[in-house]
Amino acid sequence: MLKDTLLSLAQNPHMREFVVQNRITRGISRRFVAGELLNDAVQATRTLNQAGIQVALDLLGENVADEQEAQFATEQYCQAIDLIPDAGLEANISIKLTALGLDVSPQLCVDNFRVLLTRAQQKNVFVCIDMEGSEYTERTIDMTLRMRKEFENVGTVIQTYLYRSAGDIARLVEQGVRVRLVKGAYKEQQDIAFQEKRDVDQNYANLMKVLLARGNFPAIATHDETLLQEVKRFVGDYGIGKSAFEFQMLYGVRRDLQEKLVKDGYNMRVYVPYGVQWYPYLMRRMAERPANLMFVFSNMLRS
Amino acid sequence: MLKDTLLSLAQNPHMREFVVQNRITRGISRRFVAGELLNDAVQATRTLNQAGIQVALDLLGENVADEQEAQFATEQYCQAIDLIPDAGLEANISIKLTALGLDVSPQLCVDNFRVLLTRAQQKNVFVCIDMEGSEYTERTIDMTLRMRKEFENVGTVIQTYLYRSAGDIARLVEQGVRVRLVKGAYKEQQDIAFQEKRDVDQNYANLMKVLLARGNFPAIATHDETLLQEVKRFVGDYGIGKSAFEFQMLYGVRRDLQEKLVKDGYNMRVYVPYGVQWYPYLMRRMAERPANLMFVFSNMLRS
Numbered sequence: 001m002l003k004d005t006l007l008s009l010a011q012n013p014h015m016r017e018f019v020v021q022n023r024i025t026r027g028i029s030r031r032f033v034a035g036e037l038l039n040d041a042v043q044a045t046r047t048l049n050q051a052g053i054q055v056a057l058d059l060l061g062e063n064v065a066d067e068q069e070a071q072f073a074t075e076q077y078c079q080a081i082d083l084i085p086d087a088g089l090e091a092n093i094s095i096k097l098t099a100l101g102l103d104v105s106p107q108l109c110v111d112n113f114r115v116l117l118t119r120a121q122q123k124n125v126f127v128c129i130d131m132e133g134s135e136y137t138e139r140t141i142d143m144t145l146r147m148r149k150e151f152e153n154v155g156t157v158i159q160t161y162l163y164r165s166a167g168d169i170a171r172l173v174e175q176g177v178r179v180r181l182v183k184g185a186y187k188e189q190q191d192i193a194f195q196e197k198r199d200v201d202q203n204y205a206n207l208m209k210v211l212l213a214r215g216n217f218p219a220i221a222t223h224d225e226t227l228l229q230e231v232k233r234f235v236g237d238y239g240i241g242k243s244a245f246e247f248q249m250l251y252g253v254r255r256d257l258q259e260k261l262v263k264d265g266y267n268m269r270v271y272v273p274y275g276v277q278w279y280p281y282l283m284r285r286m287a288e289r290p291a292n293l294m295f296v297f298s299n300m301l302r303s
Numbered sequence: 304m305l306k307d308t309l310l311s312l313a314q315n316p317h318m319r320e321f322v323v324q325n326r327i328t329r330g331i332s333r334r335f336v337a338g339e340l341l342n343d344a345v346q347a348t349r350t351l352n353q354a355g356i357q358v359a360l361d362l363l364g365e366n367v368a369d370e371q372e373a374q375f376a377t378e379q380y381c382q383a384i385d386l387i388p389d390a391g392l393e394a395n396i397s398i399k400l401t402a403l404g405l406d407v408s409p410q411l412c413v414d415n416f417r418v419l420l421t422r423a424q425q426k427n428v429f430v431c432i433d434m435e436g437s438e439y440t441e442r443t444i445d446m447t448l449r450m451r452k453e454f455e456n457v458g459t460v461i462q463t464y465l466y467r468s469a470g471d472i473a474r475l476v477e478q479g480v481r482v483r484l485v486k487g488a489y490k491e492q493q494d495i496a497f498q499e500k501r502d503v504d505q506n507y508a509n510l511m512k513v514l515l516a517r518g519n520f521p522a523i524a525t526h527d528e529t530l531l532q533e534v535k536r537f538v539g540d541y542g543i544g545k546s547a548f549e550f551q552m553l554y555g556v557r558r559d560l561q562e563k564l565v566k567d568g569y570n571m572r573v574y575v576p577y578g579v580q581w582y583p584y585l586m587r588r589m590a591e592r593p594a595n596l597m598f599v600f601s602n603m604l605r606s
Contacts, residue, residue: 170467171470194512202505202508213497
C-alpha cells in the first residue's frame with residue numbers, strides 16, 4: 001500500500017517540486033544521492049575507493065523529451081567516462097536508455113549509445129544498462145545483445161520480480177553478457193510480475209545461483225542478508241572463487257554490510273547516483289525499503 | 304553416495320540380469336511398474352481412473368540399438384494410443400526419443416515420432432517427451448519445438464537440477480508448449496547441474512511458479528510435500544484455478560498424497576510404466592528416494 005503510494009508519488013510533479021525545493025528534503029536526499037554535480041560523485045567515489053569499495057556512477061535522469069536533452073545526457077556521461085581514468089577512480093558507469101533518447105527515437109538512442117560505448121571502450125570503462133519499467137525490458141535486452149556484438153564492455157540488469165527474467169538471464173548468459181541481478185523497484189502488474197516478496201526473493205536466490213554457476217562476472221545487487229548468506233553458502237559448496245563475481249549495493253544503504261563484505265575479501269561495488277534529477281530515484285528507494293523511509297521521517301522530525 | 308552407486312548399477316548388465324531374473328525382485332518391481340504387458344498397464348489405468356486419477360502411460364525402454372527396435376517401440380506405442388479411446392481410458396502417453404531411435408539416426412527418430420504424433424492426434428491423445436540424461440537435453444527441446452509447429456498435442460519435461468532449465472522453460476512457454484516439471488533423476492556433473500538438494504528444490508519452486516503464472520497447463524511432477532504446499536499457496540495468492548494445471552506422481556509412490564490431492568479437487572495424473580525393460584527405471588526410483596529403497600529392502604527381507 002505504502003509502497004504503491006510512494007511509487008505513484010515518484011511520478012507526481014507537485015510532490016516532486018515540493019521535495020526538490022524544500023531545504024530539509026534536499027538535505028536528506030544527500031544520504032542516498034552523492035550530489036547534483038559530477039564533482040560531488042567524484043568526491044563520493046574517492047571516499048568509497050579508499051574504503052576498498054568500487055563504484056558504479058549513475059547520472060540521474062530518465063525519459064528525456066527531445067533529441068537535445070538526450071544529446072546533453074550523452075555528453076555528460078562522456079565527461080564522467082573521461083574522468084574515471086583521469087581522476088584515477090575505481091568506477092564504471094550505469095546508464096538508462098530513456099536518458100539517451102529511447103522514447104524520442106530508437107535510432108537516436110542507438111546513435112548516442114554507440115558514441116558513449118566507443119568512448120567507454122577507449123577508456124576501458126564498463127557500461128551497465130540499467131533496467132527500467134517493464135515497457136522497456138525487451139528493448140533493453142535487445143539493445144544489450146545488439147551492442148554486445150560490437151563492444152565487450154556492456155552489460156545489463158535483470159529484475160527478479162518479472163516472470164520473464166529466467167529466460168532473459170539464459171539469453172544473456174549464453175552471449176557472455178555481464179548481468180547485475182536486482183529484485184526490481186517499479187510497480188508491475190500480476191500478469192507479468194511476482195507480487196509477493198517471498199516469490200521475488202526466491203526467484204532472486206535461484207537466478208543468482210544460475211548466474212554464479214554459469215554467468216560472466218555477475219553482480220549480485222541486494223541488501224538482503226538472507227540472500228547474502230545464500231550466496232556465501234552457494235559459492236562455498238560449488239567452489240566458486242570470490243574473484244568471479246561482485247556484490248553491489250546502493251549509496252547510503254547498509255554501509256555496515258558494505259564494509260563487512262569488503263573486510264571478508266569480496267568484491268563490493270556501490271551504485272553512486274548524482275545529478276539534479278534525483279527525485280524519482282529517491283522515491284523508489286523509499287518505496288523499496290521501510291528503513292530508508294524511516295531515515296527520512298526521523299530526519300524531517302529532527303529538522 | 305548411495306544415490307551414485309544406484310545410478311551406476313542402473314547401467315550394469317550383471318545387476319540387471321540378476322534383478323530381472325530373480326523372483327523376489329521381479330515381485331517387488333510390481334510396486335513401481337504396472338507389469339510387462341500393455342494389458343497390465345490398462346488394468347492399472349482402470350483402477351487409477353476409478354479413483355479419479357488420470358494416467359501417463361510409459362512403455363519402458365530407452366537407447367534402442369537399431370532401426371528395427373525403434374520401429375517396434377513405435378508400433379507398440381501406436382497400439383497403446385489406439386487403446387486409450389477404445390478402452391475408454393483417461394490417459395495420455397510419455398515417450399523417450401532414444402526409444403524411437405535418436406541414437407541410431409536423428410532422421411529415423413523424427414520419422415517414427417511423426418508417425419506416432421499423427422496417430423495420437425487422430426485419437427486426441429497428448430504425447431509428452433520424457434527428458435533423459437543431459438546429452439539429450441538440447442535435442443529433446445529442439446525436437447519438441449519442431450514438432451510443436453506441426454502438432455498441438457506434444458510437450459516435454461524440464462529437470463530443475465540443470466542450470467539451463469530456466470532458459471529452456473522460457474523458450475517452451477513462449478511457444479505455448481506444455482511442460483512437466485521434475486527435479487531430475489540422472490547423474491549430472493557440477494558444471495551443468497546443481498548438486499545440492501536445496502538448490503534443486505529452490506529451482507523447482509521457482510520454475511514451478513513461472514510455469515503456473517505463464518505456462519500452458521503445466522504438470523507439477525513431484526512428491527515433495529514442501530513443494531506441494533508452495534504450489535497451493537502460490538495459486539491461492541495469484542488466483543490461479545485448479546483447472547489450469549495438474550499434479551503428477553509416479554505409480555506406487557505416495558499413493559496417500561495422490562488420493563488426498565484428488566479429494567481436494569486437483570487434477571492428478573500418475574505416470575504408469577510398463578514393459579519388459581523396467582530395470583533402469585526401477586533403479587532410478589531407488590536412487591531418488593530412500594523410502595522407495597527401504598520398501599524394496601524390507602520386502603526382500605520378508606520374502
